[in-house]
Amino acid sequence: MEISNSKPDTRSRILQAAIRVFSQKGFHNARVEEIATEAQVGKGTVYEYFSSKEELFYQLFKSCSDAYLKSLTQDLASLNSVGDRLEKIVYLHLKFIKNHRDIARIIFQEHHELGEKLHRWIWSKREEKLNIISNLLEEGIRKGELRAVNTRVAAQVFLGAVVSVGSTIAFAGDDVPLAETTTAIVEIFLKGVGR
Amino acid sequence: MEISNSKPDTRSRILQAAIRVFSQKGFHNARVEEIATEAQVGKGTVYEYFSSKEELFYQLFKSCSDAYLKSLTQDLASLNSVGDRLEKIVYLHLKFIKNHRDIARIIFQEHHELGEKLHRWIWSKREEKLNIISNLLEEGIRKGELRAVNTRVAAQVFLGAVVSVGSTIAFAGDDVPLAETTTAIVEIFLKGVGR
Amino acid sequence: MEISNSKPDTRSRILQAAIRVFSQKGFHNARVEEIATEAQVGKGTVYEYFSSKEELFYQLFKSCSDAYLKSLTQDLASLNSVGDRLEKIVYLHLKFIKNHRDIARIIFQEHHELGEKLHRWIWSKREEKLNIISNLLEEGIRKGELRAVNTRVAAQVFLGAVVSVGSTIAFAGDDVPLAETTTAIVEIFLKGVGR
Amino acid sequence: MEISNSKPDTRSRILQAAIRVFSQKGFHNARVEEIATEAQVGKGTVYEYFSSKEELFYQLFKSCSDAYLKSLTQDLASLNSVGDRLEKIVYLHLKFIKNHRDIARIIFQEHHELGEKLHRWIWSKREEKLNIISNLLEEGIRKGELRAVNTRVAAQVFLGAVVSVGSTIAFAGDDVPLAETTTAIVEIFLKGVGR
DNA sequence: AATGAATGAGTCTTCATTCAT
DNA sequence: CATGAATGAAGACTCATTCAT
Incomplete structure (x- = not known):
């Protein structure tokens, strides 16, 4: 039985990372790769959860x-x-x-x-x-x-x-x-x- | 004393064009080439008057x-x-x-x-x-x-x-x-x- | 003697799916994931039977x-x-x-x-x-x-x-x-x- | 007066290079950069003349x-x-x-x-x-x-x-x-x- | 001074492949 | 055996900037 997990689910990690990066750099200067790194996932993983950078921003x-x-x-x-x-x-x-x-x-x-x-x-x-x-x-x-x-x-x-x-x-x-x-x-x- | 000129000087034309393009598209979506075209000058000419796109925006x-x-x-x-x-x-x-x-x-x-x-x-x-x-x-x-x-x-x-x-x-x-x-x-x- | 099976073996299902997808999209536009879905198996399963997309095509x-x-x-x-x-x-x-x-x-x-x-x-x-x-x-x-x-x-x-x-x-x-x-x-x- | 030029115009050079590369590798395995290199132009130059790889192939x-x-x-x-x-x-x-x-x-x-x-x-x-x-x-x-x-x-x-x-x-x-x-x-x- | 053809660094995005479960 | 979340190498394409004319 899994009660709590020290490693929150990937989607949330990406969203959290996106908040940090977008808020510091703005949309255009934010790099998808930087968000991925910040979220400790691979670049491709971002696209497993969000179809594009724009979609990620919009969802966020x-x-x-x-x-x-x-x-x-x-x-x-x-x-x-x-x-x-x-x-x-x-x-x-x-x-x-x-x-x-x-x-x-x-x-x-x-x-x-x-x-x-x-x-x-x-x-x-x-x-x-x-x-x-x-x-x-x-x-x-x-x-x-x-x-x-x-x-x-x-x-x-x-x-x-x-x-x-x-x-x-x-x-x-x-x-x-x-x-x-x-x-x-x-x-x-x-x-x-x-x- | 500045005598009015039917063809305003190039620098002003570029600035006017820049106002139009930047205000419609924003900084990142504005293209230097589009500003040049709008100003009826060559792309290189923009760089005769402004060292970079960012500088142009700043001056403007x-x-x-x-x-x-x-x-x-x-x-x-x-x-x-x-x-x-x-x-x-x-x-x-x-x-x-x-x-x-x-x-x-x-x-x-x-x-x-x-x-x-x-x-x-x-x-x-x-x-x-x-x-x-x-x-x-x-x-x-x-x-x-x-x-x-x-x-x-x-x-x-x-x-x-x-x-x-x-x-x-x-x-x-x-x-x-x-x-x-x-x-x-x-x-x-x-x-x-x-x- | 092979007794007919209502659920044909996995390898055949993959091959059948591959025929459908490759013939419609061609090799490069066919996606391994699509073949897997079509065959009703997981993406990884394809690789249990065929070492690569190219090998799958070759075997087929x-x-x-x-x-x-x-x-x-x-x-x-x-x-x-x-x-x-x-x-x-x-x-x-x-x-x-x-x-x-x-x-x-x-x-x-x-x-x-x-x-x-x-x-x-x-x-x-x-x-x-x-x-x-x-x-x-x-x-x-x-x-x-x-x-x-x-x-x-x-x-x-x-x-x-x-x-x-x-x-x-x-x-x-x-x-x-x-x-x-x-x-x-x-x-x-x-x-x-x-x- | 320019009668002939040892360096044919860029568009032709790209087309010639494209013939060589496409014919050897096929469309999907051909790399735009390789065509550019073969034509002795920069990667971006290809896109000055052809809006996309597919368009280049089609024109060719x-x-x-x-x-x-x-x-x-x-x-x-x-x-x-x-x-x-x-x-x-x-x-x-x-x-x-x-x-x-x-x-x-x-x-x-x-x-x-x-x-x-x-x-x-x-x-x-x-x-x-x-x-x-x-x-x-x-x-x-x-x-x-x-x-x-x-x-x-x-x-x-x-x-x-x-x-x-x-x-x-x-x-x-x-x-x-x-x-x-x-x-x-x-x-x-x-x-x-x-x- | 003016030009625009040429450039290539920089980005997003795709997708075959892996591997922990 | 089976899976699908995660990966990252690879590639198409953009566009600010340069420079020979």
């Missing part, structure tokens, strides 16, 4: 992205106040980036180099997120928690703000205090910087 | 980026109120993107595929912008126009908001009313969305 | 070719007249192709793609056939059935004629009446087309 | 084949008697093979390994030749030079005979006397081997 992107969105949705379910939920979104996003910088560098960057197909898919994901936030804001307006603002623009502002701070953590390496930064962002978004 | 990026920042700085000089200047920044940014979508797609996208050197340079440019905004916000705080917020975070929020809306224009093709969108963004940033 | 070619030649020889034994034997050769050849188009596509096509060794072996087989025919023609000349022609050339002409018509059946799919076509070929060979 | 095959058929047609034009023309066909075919064994090994062998497209094209060429011969035979029958035989079968017999002897020259290396062999073949075809 999709699984990471889906996992992120799923966990986000779950954690929001228990909260009532719109403000709390916005705060949770920011907190989870920044925490995710801190803990999974490699993955973050992959799924939160723009990918204009990868052909229309993936590009469209990524933008559709962005639209999904914008819709989630829009709906949240509309709910807030209905409930009287928020002012009657243009929710499409406000959603873009909110998402942009979060991504901007997140990028600074992921790419510039800023090591910020999570709780405080979260509070700061949400406070600005809710109260504004004006006097 | 730098000149576009500098021109943008310079015009931005000029236009801000005449304004006194911090709020007016923030509004101007947003307006000019969105207008620039609308009018120069090609260039915008180049200088406002992330470039993680281009190796450390250029990557660092681009992030340093981002830091410049963040500093400009930070300073502006600090000035606002000193003058009593703004609340005493964390200016580093607030600058990131502001920049993120602007870039986010700009991206939607540049990449998704949203055709938004400039003045209204500008007002909406700045209002949210100053007053917040909260009640 | 040899067994099919030998079986064909053996049956041909047997069927000729009972005939006395040279003309009858020539007619039998043509008839059996065309019938074989009609009934075993797959095998025919393998053993009656040229194989210049397979390296010197196999190439030589195949040409030696051709020489065998030419010799059988030559001897037959010489016998016919001795017996006074045939004119004194150059038997080497005549054998090549006869073999070429038969192969040519056979190819049309095997590769182009011509569905010809066996008896009539056989008669036509032999008549031309014996009487010529001249008046 | 087509040009050689067309040139052969064209010269054949021209040489036949001046002859009246059907017998003379059949003889000419045989003679030219064997002579061509003797003088251009490399090309012959390419254009007169079967190519079942090269995918449907080329395969079909080659069979259509074979049909062309069969039709030319058929028409010739029909003319002979009308003129009373020949017996009323099945011209489709007779054409296949004739073509098969010629190809068979030609193959022996091209692949087995038989060095036959051209005139005599030609006469022998045609005589068998016209008079038959029977008494």
